[in-house]
């Protein structure tokens with residue numbers, strides 16, 4: 046019986062696993078060193094009335110529409126009353142809490158119900174997957190008054 050089979054098989058398996066892991070990590074688009082995403086307005090803690098205009102800030106990278114692959118670019122996503130997803134290696138969902146600005150918009154106007162709301166920006170690449178490391182703003186809280 047050939048006893049060298051098992052160690053070789055184990056080594057080959059380990060190699061495949063490492064390769065697969067490296068491939069997954071390489072799939073994420075790198076963010077530029079020092080790049081920053083932030084909410085210009087409203088300010089954290091602001092009390093606002095009526096529709097609220099949210100202005101998106103970006104430093105150190107550029108905006109490109111969704112679907113367009115170009116180095117050091119991406120598009121904004123506004124997370125409304127939700128948190129950044131646990132797995133940043135996946136494309137962001139698109140729903141009322143995760144709004145994509147795939148045309149390259151840098152601001153939006155929201156109609157929110159009266160009360161407290163949280164807002165956070167998350168930048169992502171042409172496939173809607175956050176960069177590595179991910180670029181996100183601070184999560185702010187605003188109060189919409191009647």
Ligand SMILES: [Cu+2]
Nearest residue numbers: 111145147173
């Ligand atoms: Cu998107």
